[in-house]
Amino acid sequence: MNEKNYWQRIRKQQLSRRRLLRAGGRAGLGAAGLALVGCGGDDEQQAVAQQRQQQQHQQAMAQQQDQHQQDQPQAQQQQQDQxxxxxxxxxxxxxxxxxxxxxRRGGVLRIGSDIGLSTYRAPYLSSSAHIPLYIPFWDxxxxxxxxxxxxxxxxxxxxxxxxxxxxxxxxxxxxxxxxxxxxxxxxxxxxxxxxxxxxxxxxxxxxxxxxxxxxxxxxxxxxxxxxxxxxxxxxxxxxxxxxxxxxxxxxxNLDGYSSLNGSGPFKFDPSSYQVDQYAAGERFENFYDPALLDGIEQYQFPDATAMSLALGAGEIDLTNRLPKPDYERFNSDPDFTVVVAPPTLAIWVLGMVIPNENGGHPAFADPKVRQALYRCIDRERVANETFEGLALPKNILWPPFSPGYDEARDRDYFNPEEAARLLEEAGYGPGELTIELGHGGGEANEIAQVIQAGAAEAGINLNIQLYEPAVARDRFLNAKHESYLSSYAFFALHPQTLPVMNFQMRIPNSCAFGPDYYQALIDSFGTAESDAQRNELLEEFNTLLDNEPWIAPIVTRSDIWAWSSKFTGIEFDVLSIPSMQRIHQV
CATH class of the missing domain: 3.90.76.10 (Dipeptide-binding Protein; Domain 1)
Incomplete structure (x- = not known):
């Protein structure tokens, strides 16, 4: 891996001790979601001990994500629930x-978001963008x-x-x-x-x-x-x-938020609510683990750039959508803590749509063509150029802690020569494929251009087509694309969960992949009676993803959290969801 990559620099200890201590581990979140515990008081020994612990976590997490590590155990998570x-x-x-x-009690944390509570469809999370909005109010x-x-x-x-x-x-x-x-x-x-x-x-x-x-x-x-x-x-x-x-x-009552009788650490104030503008909550004193903050305020902005400006101006204290171009500016400023969230929330993927009544491309009926395009993606280049080292290449879907992770499969697949051979075996002659985007360009367009260059080396003429987001969503949900770029969530859960819940894996799905043997495999997950049977099915699932890919992982999504260094104690779980209880003013 190129050592310009953020995660590789952590593993090689190229981030200075001073920066790590000053930022409270701002650059240290790896796949296991390092908890950021601020130094807070005047006890220098305590601060040094915390910093040392953070560095140890950072090294362990970065090693967990290093695709070349030799001692990675097979991740077979067994919860016995003692x-x-x-x-x-x-x-x-x-x-x-x-x-x-x-x-340490007191203070109000002002949270910026580019999405409002009005778009949250209770009772269950449907978008990672809602994370800062719902975690204060529900548990x-x-x-x-x-x-x-x-x-x-x-x-x-x-x-x-x-x-x-x-x-x-x-x-x-x-x-x-x-x-x-x-x-x-x-x-x-x-x-x-x-x-x-x-x-x-x-x-x-x-x-x-x-x-x-x-x-x-x-x-x-x-x-x-x-x-x-x-x-x-x-x-x-x-x-x-x-x-x-x-x-x-x-x-x-959540339709207009006339009330919100929640279960989380902060109690919603309905009198404060302004649709798509503002909401507030105060500490719920009867919570089993009462928050340290007196309250939170949520401010909505039109986009991430506006939130970044507000953060810099001191109008908000935290955002989970810092634009990538602003990373270095905030990261070098001691008044702010900047963290690239654990690379487990979502990844960028290429979807290859099987021909169907709504769309797709005839060439993708042959698995070898899909295998070929899988090998046209220069993931290292995307991670280090498009995302400036703030993303990790993803050769396979599963993270190292997943029960489905297989180290032997976690290798660099970029190989245009092998792609050309597969295309020849498939009888794919000169022709065109289209990769469709619904993000209006930006990062998606840059990723598409990298894939386009790799495809050209293999003999594929790959066009890039932009659609308005609403049109792209319809094409995605109804398998109308030829191929597409999309963000892909929940991949860090149990592998069996993806073909049940994920729009790109379940049947029917956005790639129109649904042969009878895939449905039979999904059904078998539900009837397996032992861990040994489940492991055999996971191996079968991995083999299917190798031999007949319809989804090609590219890189982790680089969600950048930034907050005022006046606050500390933000703790992330392995899926990049933070806890609010331990946040406090420094």
């Missing part, structure tokens, strides 16, 4: 929160850790799978409340989970896995639920990670 371990985790969280005394039963797919306690205190992994028993923390004081008990959690299948809820991706994985929810007592699993195993934690717990009776 209640004792969960109690230990909670004790560790409590110990970590111990310094949260009155001296989930569990969240994944900073290191991998092991669930951590949130509203749930403990949980346990039965022996054949077909039933999950969940214990809630005692005494939970919604923001208006209504008991947040097992009955309300059941209602919230089941509301995902209501007709009025958009058919988003999280809804897809809830209705597939969970066949029934039983209430045992006020703090105990049983989830009956249609698909056995640990896949259900993918649902729990994203399913915000709502007061179902209050969901209709």
């Amino acid at each position: 209640p004792q371990q969960q109690q230990q985790q909670e004790q560790q969280q409590t110990a970590a929160a111990a310094p949260a005394d009155d001296a 989930t039963l569990t969240k994944y850790s900073p290191d991998g797919l092991d669930p951590q306690p949130h509203l749930a205190e403990s949980w346990e799978l039965n022996d054949d992994q077909t039933m999950l028993q969940i214990k809630l923390r005692p005494g939970l409340e919604f923001h208006n004081g209504k008991p947040l008990n097992a009955t309300e959690v059941k209602r919230s989970l089941e509301a995902m299948d209501d007709e009025g809820v958009a058919n988003n991706q999280v809804k897809g896995i809830m209705t597939k994985y969970v066949s029934a929810v039983d209430v045992i007592d006020d703090v105990t639920l049983q989830l009956h699993l249609a698909w056995g195993g640990t896949l259900v934690y993918d649902v729990l990670n994203y399913a915000q717990i709502h007061d179902v009776d209050d969901i209709p």
Whole structure:
């Protein structure tokens, strides 16, 4: 990997100790989502210890993403869900929160966003752009850790799978409340989970896995639920990670936000709400882990550039959409902390659409043509030129901690000569293919030009076509493209989840790939009765992705978070979702 790359520089320790300490680890977030804990006080030894811990995390995370590392173990995540371990985790969280005394309480964090609460379709997340908007107000039963797919306690205190992994028993923390004081008990959690299948809820991706994985929810007592699993195993934690717990009776009020009876660390102030402009919340004192901040404010802007200007002018304190051209300016300014979010939230992919009644291209009916285009993508060049080293090349879909990760497959596939050979074997003569974009140019156009150059070396005349976003979305959802560039989320979840929920993997999908044997493989995931069977199916899935690719991963998406250095304590999980509870003023 080119050492100009952000992640490679971290691994080689080319970021100075002074910058790391001053920024509180601003450049140190790798795949495992380093928690940024500020130095805060006057204790120099504590600051040095924190800095040393950050560097150790940084090195470990960057090594995890290094495609050439020799000692990467096969990532077979096995969650056995020991209640004792969960109690230990909670004790560790409590110990970590111990310094949260009155001296660190106070302050209001002003959050900038280029998307408003009015676009959030309760009750479940459908876009990563909503992350800064919903995490203050709603919480989930569990969240994944900073290191991998092991669930951590949130509203749930403990949980346990039965022996054949077909039933999950969940214990809630005692005494939970919604923001208006209504008991947040097992009955309300059941209602919230089941509301995902209501007709009025958009058919988003999280809804897809809830209705597939969970066949029934039983209430045992006020703090105990049983989830009956249609698909056995640990896949259900993918649902729990994203399913915000709502007061179902209050969901209709979210149309105009006349009220928001949430479950998270901040209580929404309906009197503050201005549609697509402003919203505010104050600390919810009865939360199981009360926030340190007094409150949060959310300001909406027309685009990322406007947010960047507002951040620089001191009008907001945080944004998760810092434009790439502004990275160096803010990163070199000690008044700001800048972090490239863990490269696990989303990736850029090339979709190759099988001929169908709506569109596609006849050449893509032959898997060898799709394999050839896969080998026309210079991922290193895209990462280091288009994204200026702030992205990681993605040779395969899965990150190293995924149960589906295979180190032998994680290699550089860019090889125009091999692509030309595959095209010759497929009988592909002189012709044209079109790659379609719905992002109005920008990064997508630059990526397309790199692919265009690689394709030309292999003998493919690749055209680039721009569409208005609304038109592109229709073409995407209905498999009208010949090929396309898109952002691809949820790839860091369990591999079995993608063909259930992701628009580019499930049947029907945006690439019109849906042979009977693919559907049979998906169905087999649900009937597997042991980890050994599941692992065999994952190997079969990887082989299918190798031999008949319809999606070609390119690079991680470089989401840049930036905030005023007056604040610290932002902690990310492995999927790039931050926690609000430990944020505080320095």
